[in-house]
């Protein structure tokens with residue numbers, strides 16, 4: 367289903383919004399609410415509806431079923447796989463007005479949020495309670511919880527804290543058939559059969575929409591200290607990771623190329639970490655809870671230099687310095703955005719990263735001799751972001767066509783290494799046709815069966831993740 371079956375009347379829809387939600391139809395609103403950060407597809411929604419409550423979402427879903435109308439959920443619109451793009455006359459359900467923190471329980475250490483709560487809002491709330499919400503990424507200032515959960519967002523602290531999924535104590539959802547389900551209700555232990563909450567996390571809104579989430583919080587980290595190391599070889603990154611990981615609990619282990627830093631520096635005032643120029647860099651973070659931990663870290667650093675893996679390094683002496691060093695990594699994506707990058711978000715098991723990296727790198731060097739390649743990623747989780755930048759004088763369509771001709775080679779390697787074609791960005795429209803490189807036919811058939819149970823009329827975010835038939 368791609369568009370409304372009968373003539374759509376915004377007023378009829380608005381009359382169902384009894385808690386103060388509203389409907390927008392102005393061209394500017396359609397353009398901004400109908401797309402995400404992918405910019406591949408032209409937004410073309412029929413309207414945008416901004417509900418205020420779960421009951422209003424339920425009314426919208428029931429209305430859409432009656433009208434045979436497709437719905438697309440919209441959060442902070444920071445997605446990179448076109449999971450929240452409305453390009454086919456759909457009704458966008460935007461969660462901006464469902465942005466309340468509803469409840470907090472200090473002894474359970476859980477906080478109940480509406481789906482439109484912004485990641486940073488939750489992080490700040492946790493801090494006010496002297497606690498910590500550890501899922502973090504560069505788009506934390508605009509991404510919303512509902513979108514984070516629908517894509518099971520990861521980010522820069524996964525090595526220590528896991529993905530969004532690991533922090534969900536409960537969910538309230540409206541299914542595609544218009545039922546409200548309350549899943550898990552904040553329980554730590556609940557072995558009563560299928561955990562339906564997990565289907566909605568990473569489900570990209572194809573089964574139903576998350577309207578509320580009860581999130582776990584943890585203790586705040588102390589003495590976070592950042593090291594940036596210059597490396598002379600891609601594969602040394604893993605030797606360095608192992609050396610540090612054997613002795614320290616890292617809270618992050620990221621890597622990026624010299625080209626990535628150059629883009630950040632052209633885009634913003636961010637200093638080089640040190641004078642020695644290195645082809646690749648690793649950024650690692652740990653809690654320096656004592657002088658002993660710092661000494662240990664310095665000792666490992668020296669060993670890495672002696673082994674010839676590390677060319678130079680810097681360690682933060684204050685929170686402000688740590689934040690500056692993080693900018694080198696966190697601002698990469700925004701700095702290359704104007705070059706309309708073709709994105710790959712690949713993962714393999716950590717032990718297989720060195721070989722995998724080398725194979726992918728040699729295919730990429732051979733197949734894209736005239737394109738600029740930017741490597742970076744959460745390498746401590748086996749997650750690589752490979753961005754191919756569009757030459758300024760090439761048409762967008764021609765550029766994407768050329769990049770797609772190499773996909774079978776790249777994803778063929780991913781398949782051989784039993785990796786994933788989408789580590790943390792979801793599938794959406796962009797990666798849908800490549801799902802078979804990571805999931806078997808039997809798995810995809812089961813997914814389609816599940817979709818039919820929750821969304822019998824196929825109105826929930828159609829065309830994303832899997833096809834209904």
Ligand SMILES: O=C(O)CC[C@@H](O)C(=O)O
Nearest residue numbers: 504699709743751752753
């Ligand atoms: O732009 C990208 O390819 C990655 C974006 C984000 O996941 C990051 O790690 O910065």
Ligand SMILES: [Zn+2]
Nearest residue numbers: 521744751790
């Ligand atoms: Zn990432």
